[in-house]
Structure formats: structure tokens, C-alpha cells
Amino acid sequence: TQLLEQSPQFLSIQEGENLTVYCNSSSVFSSLQWYRQEPGEGPVLLVTVVTGGEVKKLKRLTFQFGDARKDSSLHITAAQPGDTGLYLCAGGRSNYQLIWGAGTKLIIKP
Amino acid sequence: DTEVTQTPKHLVMGMTNKKSLKCEQHMGHRAMYWYKQKAKKPPELMFVYSYEKLSINESVPSRFSPECPNSSLLNLHLHALQPEDSALYLCASSRLGTKGAGELFFGEGSRLTVL
Numbered sequence: 001t002q003l004l005e006q007s008p009q010f011l012s013i014q015e016g017e018n019l020t021v022y023c024n025s026s027s028v029f030s031s032l033q034w035y036r037q038e039p040g041e042g043p044v045l046l047v048t049v050v051t052g053g054e055v056k057k058l059k060r061l062t063f064q065f066g067d068a069r070k071d072s073s074l075h076i077t078a079a080q081p082g083d084t085g086l087y088l089c090a091g092g093r094s095n096y097q098l099i100w101g102a103g104t105k106l107i108i109k110p
Numbered sequence: 111d112t113e114v115t116q117t118p119k120h121l122v123m124g125m126t127n128k129k130s131l132k133c134e135q136h137m138g139h140r141a142m143y144w145y146k147q148k149a150k151k152p153p154e155l156m157f158v159y160s161y162e163k164l165s166i167n168e169s170v171p172s173r174f175s176p177e178c179p180n181s182s183l184l185n186l187h188l189h190a191l192q193p194e195d196s197a198l199y200l201c202a203s204s205r206l207g208t209k210g211a212g213e214l215f216f217g218e219g220s221r222l223t224v225l
Contacts, residue, residue, distance in 0.1 A: 033213060042114075042200050042216030043153065088152055092212050096141060096166055100152035 003027075004091050006101030014109050016078055021087055021104045024071040029091035032065050032072040033098065037086040079108045113137050116201050116217035124225050125191060131220045133184040133201030142184040143214065144176060145200040153200055159184060160206060191224045198222075 006023045013019055023032065031050045035043035047056050049065035049072060056063045060083075062075040076083055086105050090098040114135045123129050135142070141160050145153035158166035159178040167176075173195075175187040184201055198221050202214040 031212065035214075040221070041218050042202070043214070045213055045215070048213055090152075094212070096143075096158045096160070096212065097155065098212065098214070103150070103152050105150070 004089060004099045004101045006089055006104055008104060009102060010105045012107040012109065013079060015080055019076050019079060019106070021074040021089075021106075022071070023073070023089035023091075023101045025091060025099075026070065027091070027099075028069050029093065029099070030069075031092035032069070033090045033092065034063055034072070034074055035088045035090065037088060037103075038084075043086075043088055079106075081108045081110050084108050114201055114203055114215050114217035116199075116220050118220055119218065120221045120223075122223045122225065123188065123191065125193070127191075128187070128189045130188065131186040131199055131201075131222075133186075133217055134182055135201075135203040135215070136182055137203060137215065138181075139203035139215070140181060140206045141204045142178060143202040143204070144174075144184070144186050145202060145216075147198045147200055147219070157186075188222075191222075193224050196222055196224045 004023055004025045031048050033048045034046045037043040047063045052067045052069045054065045060077045064073050084107050086103050088103045089101040117132045143158050144156040146156055147153045155168050156170045157176045162178045173190050177185040198219045200219045201217045204214050
């Protein structure tokens with residue numbers, strides 16, 4: 001069974017601090033997606049990384065795909081209360097199936 | 111604004127009721143999905159439709175019956191559910207092929223409570 005271990009599961013920090021969320025696996029993925037979900041809503045796709053070593057930036061969010069395409073990280077700089085939510089990583093296994101991490105619940109306190 | 115629309119947003123039903131969840135997308139995506147999500151957990155895949163044909167059923171109990179009337183619509187028919195089926199049911203769609211395949215666009219979900 002392919003697993004995608006996501007850490008930390010919960011993070012509560014002050015506005016302005018930096019943070020990193022990790023997703024690790026022993027398996028290779030064709031792609032790695034990051035989603036953010038707010039309470040009562042569906043997940044929203046933030047980014048997809050497909051090439052080993054790839055780095056993508058979305059404003060204050062930086063996403064990295066490991067060289068071996070087995071792990072990924074999400075780094076947020078100067079976190080803001082609007083960044084609060086559940087962050088989910090998902091590894092692409094085929095056209096249809098994703099392996100999901102357990103999620104990181106992030107709370108940014110003003 | 112989400113481009114995948116789900117109705118109803120909330121549903122309460124008894125164990126003997128029959129109800130349906132509906133999903134619509136107009137992005138031209140040819141893959142549509144039903145996911146189930148429990149509190150504080152990631153989404154769990156239930157069904158995948160590809161070109162309006164059921165391509166994946168993740169061993170879902172028969173009390174859940176999916177239907178894809180056309181490329182824009184996806185239904186989930188519910189009958190004789192159990193209280194443990196209470197969850198957020200998410201519909202999603204995606205492109206097929208190589209570019210952007212598997213990137214999911216989710217609806218806001220239907221919050222189901224089974225009494």
C-alpha cells in the first residue's frame with residue numbers, strides 16, 4: 001500500500017511566523033498536488049508539481065517536489081490569518097487515483 | 111466561486127429514506143468523482159466516472175448508487191443508509207489525458223446526516 005505521511009497534523013502559530021509542512025513517502029509519484037480546505041467547503045487545488053526538484057511559488061507559499069519524486073514540502077512565509085485551513089497533499093498514481101496525506105490543520109492567530 | 115455545483119448543501123435523512131445528491135460541472139471535464147470525507151480526515155474515493163462510464167468503484171456498499179446521466183451531471187442515490195454514513199460527500203471533476211490530468215476541482219460538498 002502506498003502511503004503519504006504528512007506532518008505536522010496540527011500547527012498553531014502567530015501571524016508573521018514562517019512554517020513548513022511535509023509530505024513523505026517511500027513510493028515515487030507521477031505528480032504531487034497540494035490542496036487547501038476551509039470548514040464546510042471542498043478542497044481547492046493550490047499547485048501541482050510534476051518534475052523532481054521542481055519549486056513553485058504562489059505569493060507567500062513555496063512548494064517543492066523532492067528530487068526522487070517521493071516527498072514534497074509547503075513553506076509559508078509570514079503567515080496570515082487568511083492562511084488558516086486544512087492543507088492536504090495528494091500523490092498522483094494514475095489519471096484517476098490520488099494517495100492522500102492525512103492533512104495539516106493550520107491555525108494562524110492574529 | 112466553485113465551478114462544480116453540488117446540491118443539496120445539507121441533507122438529513124432517516125435510515126429508510128431514499129434521497130439523491132446531485133453534482134454539475136460545465137468545465138468540459140470528462141472524469142467525475144464521488145468522495146466521502148469524515149471530520150478531520152482526508153477525502154476517501156468512492157467512485158470515478160470516465161467518459162460517462164463507471165471506471166472505479168472502491169468497494170462501496172450497494173446502498174450508494176452512482177449515476178452519470180451525461181458528461182456534466184453526476185448523481186449519488188442513497189438508500190437504507192446507516193448513521194455511520196454521515197459525512198461530507200464531495201463531487202469533483204478533472205481533465206483526462208496528460209496535461210492537468212487528475213487535478214481535481216471539488217464542489218462545496220453535501221453534508222449528510224443519517225438519523
